[in-house]
Amino acid sequence: xxxxxxxLLVVAGMASAIVALLLAHGGGGVPLWITTxxxxxxxxxxxxxxxxxxxxxRTGFARAAGFGIPVLFGLxxxxxxxxxxxxxxxxxxxxxxxxxxxxxxxxxLPTLGADFVQTVIRAVIPGWIMGSLAGFLIAxxxxxxxxxxxxxxxxxxxxxxxPIIGIAPILVMWFGFDWPSKAAVxxxxxxxxxxxxxxxxxxxxxxxxxxxxHSYGASWLRxxxxxxxxxxxxxxxxxxxxxxxxxxxxxxxxxxxxxxxxGMGFRISTEVGRMALDMVWATIAIAxxxxxxxxxxxxxxxRRVTFWHPSNRQK
Amino acid sequence: xxxxxxxxxxVILRGGEGAFVPVVTLTALILVVWYLACPPMNxxxxxxxxxxxxxxxxxxxxxxxxxxxxxxxxxIVELYNSTLxxxxxxxxxxxxxxxxxxxxxxxxxxLSATLVGFAIGALLGIGLAIAIVHSRVLQKSLMPxxxxxxxxxxxxxxxxxxxxxxxxxxxxxxxxxIISAYLSFFPITIGMVKGFxxxxxxxxxxxxxxxxxxxxxxxxxxxxxxxxxxxxxxxVSISISLVGAIVGELPTGxxxxxxxxxxxGSYYGQTVQIWSALFMAAILAALLLALVSLAExxxxxxxxxxx
Numbered sequence: 001x002x003x004x005x006x007x008l009l010v011v012a013g014m015a016s017a018i019v020a021l022l023l024a025h026g027g028g029g030v031p032l033w034i035t036t037x038x039x040x041x042x043x044x045x046x047x048x049x050x051x052x053x054x055x056x057x058r059t060g061f062a063r064a065a066g067f068g069i070p071v072l073f074g075l076x077x078x079x080x081x082x083x084x085x086x087x088x089x090x091x092x093x094x095x096x097x098x099x100x101x102x103x104x105x106x107x108x109l110p111t112l113g114a115d116f117v118q119t120v121i122r123a124v125i126p127g128w129i130m131g132s133l134a135g136f137l138i139a140x141x142x143x144x145x146x147x148x149x150x151x152x153x154x155x156x157x158x159x160x161x162x163p164i165i166g167i168a169p170i171l172v173m174w175f176g177f178d179w180p181s182k183a184a185v186x187x188x189x190x191x192x193x194x195x196x197x198x199x200x201x202x203x204x205x206x207x208x209x210x211x212x213x214h215s216y217g218a219s220w221l222r223x224x225x226x227x228x229x230x231x232x233x234x235x236x237x238x239x240x241x242x243x244x245x246x247x248x249x250x251x252x253x254x255x256x257x258x259x260x261x262x263g264m265g266f267r268i269s270t271e272v273g274r275m276a277l278d279m280v281w282a283t284i285a286i287a288x289x290x291x292x293x294x295x296x297x298x299x300x301x302x303r304r305v306t307f308w309h310p311s312n313r314q315k
Numbered sequence: 316x317x318x319x320x321x322x323x324x325x326v327i328l329r330g331g332e333g334a335f336v337p338v339v340t341l342t343a344l345i346l347v348v349w350y351l352a353c354p355p356m357n358x359x360x361x362x363x364x365x366x367x368x369x370x371x372x373x374x375x376x377x378x379x380x381x382x383x384x385x386x387x388x389x390x391i392v393e394l395y396n397s398t399l400x401x402x403x404x405x406x407x408x409x410x411x412x413x414x415x416x417x418x419x420x421x422x423x424x425x426l427s428a429t430l431v432g433f434a435i436g437a438l439l440g441i442g443l444a445i446a447i448v449h450s451r452v453l454q455k456s457l458m459p460x461x462x463x464x465x466x467x468x469x470x471x472x473x474x475x476x477x478x479x480x481x482x483x484x485x486x487x488x489x490x491x492x493i494i495s496a497y498l499s500f501f502p503i504t505i506g507m508v509k510g511f512x513x514x515x516x517x518x519x520x521x522x523x524x525x526x527x528x529x530x531x532x533x534x535x536x537x538x539x540x541x542x543x544x545x546x547x548x549x550x551v552s553i554s555i556s557l558v559g560a561i562v563g564e565l566p567t568g569x570x571x572x573x574x575x576x577x578x579x580g581s582y583y584g585q586t587v588q589i590w591s592a593l594f595m596a597a598i599l600a601a602l603l604l605a606l607v608s609l610a611e612x613x614x615x616x617x618x619x620x621x622x
Binding site for chain 1: 333334336338340354383418452458465470472476481557558565573581592601604
């Protein structure tokens with residue numbers, strides 16, 4: 001019975017991990033490393049057996065594997081990080097343990113919250129919406145006018161390969177230190193991926209379906225709305241997901257070039273200067289959670305919208 | 316007859332079927348808009364405050380020393396002056412060294428970090444992909460985290476890597492390369508996992524009937540099948556590793572590199588310097604991309620692909 005074995009391994013692994021954590025904070029020594037090794041092997045064994053459960057098994061346990069295995073793996077990594085940092089007394093400048101980062105987050109919620117609002121709510125999300133929308137509209141224009149498409153696509157493809165982030169100092173100079181300049185950087189960074197992906201997506205509808213629309217005498221707009229936009233949705237969501245990460249990067253890096261005294265990029269660059277590395281890691285943790293949630297929300301919406309796509313169908 | 320004229324004019328309007336005419340037209344259009352935008356963009360500057368005539372305004376706006384928006388030719392002139400117009404080497408106590416006043420020096424600093432980072436990233440990416448393809452546990456547990464690692468704004472970690480490695484005595488090239496490796500391994504891992512699994516199942520069965528070992532199957536079948544994927548991912552990742560190297564130069568207030576030029580340009584309001592560093596970065600990106608494409612063409616040709 002694999003389920004019981006896996007559960008047993010997980011519970012035993014967790015228990016020995018807790019013992020190891022207590023030992024690490026109590027002083028360390030040989031027992032610590034033996035317990036750590038045991039915990040690691042138990043958790044790894046659990047993952048090993050869990051991965052071996054065939055996908056065909058229609059139990060809830062097999063279905064939870066896609067979620068449970070990486071979570072268990074991640075927890076193991078955090079556990080090892082904590083034990084190694086505390087047990088070996090790694091200097092916190094090099095790498096602070098997760099517990100210290102957690103304490104710092106809990107201790108400076110107002111500051112981190114203000115940074116979050118400044119960077120994510122004011123710069124990332126408006127910039128992401130404007131950039132993606134502009135890319136989408138220009139892509140529609142490209143689709144309508146072949147000349148524009150043939151002229152703009154090579155340029156767009158080339159610009160996508162450039163280090164666009166370099167325009168950050170220029171835009172900071174143009175739009176000032178506050179959030180508009182960051183939003184502008186995000187707009188420029190998100191524009192081209194959306195343009196390139198939408199144009200590719202609009203070409204994705206099959207020739208048979210297009211012929212059908214043609215034989216119905218459907219207009220360009222009608223064909224677009226009824227056939228080609230739905231067919232382009234996977235490409236659009238691909239661009240939106242790429243843009244979500246680019247937008248976070250763009251806003252944070254743009255803040256390295258000058259900000260008012262709030263914002264995630266500002267926090268990172270000043271606290272690094274003061275060697276307050278736990279605060280930097282706390283900001284990065286917030287940024288990571290924000291970025292991943294942004295991405296996860298998009299994935300959920302994508303599953304709803306492109307339910308017909310083979311990658312989303314129930315097997 | 317009208318039909319034919321219609322077609323002809325349409326062909327002319329479309330500029331034939333190639334991309335050359337549209338690209339040139341649009342590039343020219345961008346340049347024209349750029350030149351026209353100079354006076355309004357620079358209108359806040361005192362030099363333009365008392366200039367009345369329209370033509371005069373343009374002439375002044377195109378020749379400002381620290382413009383808000385420089386004219387394209389100013390950038391080109393600055394690019395020329397700071398590369399070919401400046402001595403490349405300088406005599407110091409330790410002998411001849413590259414001259415830091417020359418933009419090519421900064422381009423080289425960034426390029427070397429990019430190349431080292433790209434090499435590390437490519438090796439790491441391919442290694443991870445090999446491990447993932449051969450181990451179900453890794454595929455199930457590591458793969459989601461590799462994807463998740465990209466949803467966090469990695470460049471935010473750049474300052475930490477610089478400081479952390481600096482505290483154990485590593486400065487200069489290596490921290491920047493690590494940042495660019497961290498950025499560039501991802502597309503390669505994803506592409507190669509796909510590539511290694513792209514071998515035809517009939518051919519995999521054939522390897523089984525030959526009783527081929529895993530390593531032989533890998534070198535004779537999976538690796539060649541993955542090569543097209545490899546080059547597609549290399550193209551993506553070489554441009555991101557350039558971004559990584561440039562951003563890696565920001566937090567330290569580095570003295571050398573294109574990122575440092577961007578930063579010092581923005582500190583001292585030297586807009587033309589920023590633009591020329593940007594153009595240099597674009598040239599580097601184009602060169603690196605062309606290099607990978609060349610390698611791709613040569614490899615696929617040697618493998619007998621018809622192109």
